[in-house]
Amino acid sequence: MNHEIGPRRWREQRWITDSVLRTDGLEWDQPRVAYTVRPMGVDALPDFHVAQARIHKFADMVPVFTELAERRERLAKAATNPVAAREHYFHAALLFATAEWPIWRDCAELVALDDRKNACYQAYAELADHHVERVEIPFEDAFIPAWFHLPRGYTGGPLPTVISCGGMDAPKELNVNLYGDKFLERGFAVLAFDGPGQGEAPVRGVKFTPTAWIEAGEKIVDWCRARAEVDADRIVGFGLSFGSYWMTQIAATQPSLRGSAVGLVCHEPGCHMIFEMASPSFKARYMWMSGLERDEVAFDKMAEQIDLRPLIGQMPAPWLVVAGDEDELSPMEHSYDLARRCPTPAPLLVYQQGRHALSLPTPSVALGPNWLTYAADWLLERVDGLPAEDVVDYVLPSGQIERRTHPKETPA
Numbered sequence: 001m002n003h004e005i006g007p008r009r010w011r012e013q014r015w016i017t018d019s020v021l022r023t024d025g026l027e028w029d030q031p032r033v034a035y036t037v038r039p040m041g042v043d044a045l046p047d048f049h050v051a052q053a054r055i056h057k058f059a060d061m062v063p064v065f066t067e068l069a070e071r072r073e074r075l076a077k078a079a080t081n082p083v084a085a086r087e088h089y090f091h092a093a094l095l096f097a098t099a100e101w102p103i104w105r106d107c108a109e110l111v112a113l114d115d116r117k118n119a120c121y122q123a124y125a126e127l128a129d130h131h132v133e134r135v136e137i138p139f140e141d142a143f144i145p146a147w148f149h150l151p152r153g154y155t156g157g158p159l160p161t162v163i164s165c166g167g168m169d170a171p172k173e174l175n176v177n178l179y180g181d182k183f184l185e186r187g188f189a190v191l192a193f194d195g196p197g198q199g200e201a202p203v204r205g206v207k208f209t210p211t212a213w214i215e216a217g218e219k220i221v222d223w224c225r226a227r228a229e230v231d232a233d234r235i236v237g238f239g240l241s242f243g244s245y246w247m248t249q250i251a252a253t254q255p256s257l258r259g260s261a262v263g264l265v266c267h268e269p270g271c272h273m274i275f276e277m278a279s280p281s282f283k284a285r286y287m288w289m290s291g292l293e294r295d296e297v298a299f300d301k302m303a304e305q306i307d308l309r310p311l312i313g314q315m316p317a318p319w320l321v322v323a324g325d326e327d328e329l330s331p332m333e334h335s336y337d338l339a340r341r342c343p344t345p346a347p348l349l350v351y352q353q354g355r356h357a358l359s360l361p362t363p364s365v366a367l368g369p370n371w372l373t374y375a376a377d378w379l380l381e382r383v384d385g386l387p388a389e390d391v392v393d394y395v396l397p398s399g400q401i402e403r404r405t406h407p408k409e410t411p412a
Contacts, residue, residue, distance in 0.1 A: 006284030007283045007296050018058055021056070021058060026052055035174065035357065036048070038177070039174050065098045066099040069093075070092075073120055076088035076089040076092060085127055096120060104287070106288075121173055129152050129179075130151060130152040130153075134146075134147060135191070139206060139216055145172065146220075147175075149191075158228065159230065159231055161229075161236070162191070162238050163224065163235065164238045165238075165247055166243050167243050168241065169285065170243075175190070176192050182375075186380050188379075193220060195212070196209065196216055197286075208291075209290070214250065216250075217254050235258065236258050236259050238260065241263075242266045244266055248312070248319070252311040253311070254316075260317065260320070261319075261378055264327075264356055264357055265322075265334075267338055268334045269334065273330060312342050313342075315343060315346075319342055321349070324358050324362070326353050326354060326355055327354070339390075339406070345389050346408075350394050351368060352364045358371055364396060390409075392406050
């Protein structure tokens with residue numbers, strides 16, 4: 001049971017989490033509804049409204065989201081219109097993924113839920129409006145799981161390609177929208193993957209270590225470069241939340257990438273804020289992701305090695321950072337410091353009063369540039385060969401952008 005594992009704060013003070021969940025709802029620790037609905041679309045809102053009404057304690061999450069996923073799966077199988085079936089299968093897969101999130105132990109229940117998620121996503125892939133392909137990239141004694149997407153109407157030839165990862169709570173199925181995806185619509189192919197410790201990977205035995213993503217990055221890029229659909233000279237990286245750390249590891253060690261964009265940052269060396277100051281759910285999950293769910297002392301020692309400063313100095317291509325200046329999980333000063341140390345152009349898009357997830361109703365986020373659009377356009381410029389520059393675009397509450405001095409231009 002989850003109450004036997006994880007950090008001391010999680011094991012001994014569960015009542016606090018349950019109390020906060022009852023008052024703040026499903027998003028007590030992060031805007032999981034917002035980031036899950038984004039790829040699904042507004043049709044998914046009723047599922048989450050029901051979940052909000054029915055979940056009153058942490059233990060309710062798995063059964064409620066499983067039931068909602070099973071309902072969508074039934075609707076998909078009963079649908080006579082393939083478009084309706086496609087949409088229901090996509091929603092079912094993401095709801096099964098949400099049901100998996102609170103299980104932080106290796107067990108048959110987690111494997112079964114992940115198998116059902118994969119089956120629903122595969123059923124979606126067979127009905128999708130674009131090519132979607134299951135990929136398993138060999139890694140150590142297991143594999144890196146991924147979905148390879150090609151733009152709608154693709155007829156052949158090499159494409160600019162994004163290797164894309166979410167964060168510690170955002171599996172690969174959330175990386176590409178059901179409709180209107182920012183990257184596919186710009187002509188990118190997208191390899192959405194779960195790296196070591198993330199999403200499906202730990203379910204299949206691939207856990208996080210401080211260097212595992214560097215090793216996985218080499219395998220991922222090699223896979224892309226071997227595919228005829230991928231333009232090997234126009235590959236870029238995209239990572240969100242803890243993916244902002246992992247993708248930076250990959251980008252700094254894969255010189256063939258033309259650039260990388262990372263956002264909703266986790267850049268604090270040692271991760272004290274997210275693991276010790278935020279909801280204990282973050283640390284509890286990451287301990288399982290690392291295979292250390294029963295040894296907090298060992299995890300704390302390992303976490304000291306989570307530090308991008310030794311790597312950032314070898315970054316070979318432009319590196320964009322998107323963040324809120326009041327990020328509650330990773331103080332912005334650490335991202336500024338990395339941008340200052342980066343030898344290649346390291347522009348920043350910063351939202352005033354923006355928190356970690358850059359969620360609404362923060363005025364700068366609501367009225368300023370859409371950060372996904374900004375990042376997608378920036379990466380398109382990189383594969384098109386346009387130069388990048390060191391700038392800070394600071395978004396005011398009015399939505400206007402104020403150009404500010406880059407950290408490289410100010411004393412350390």
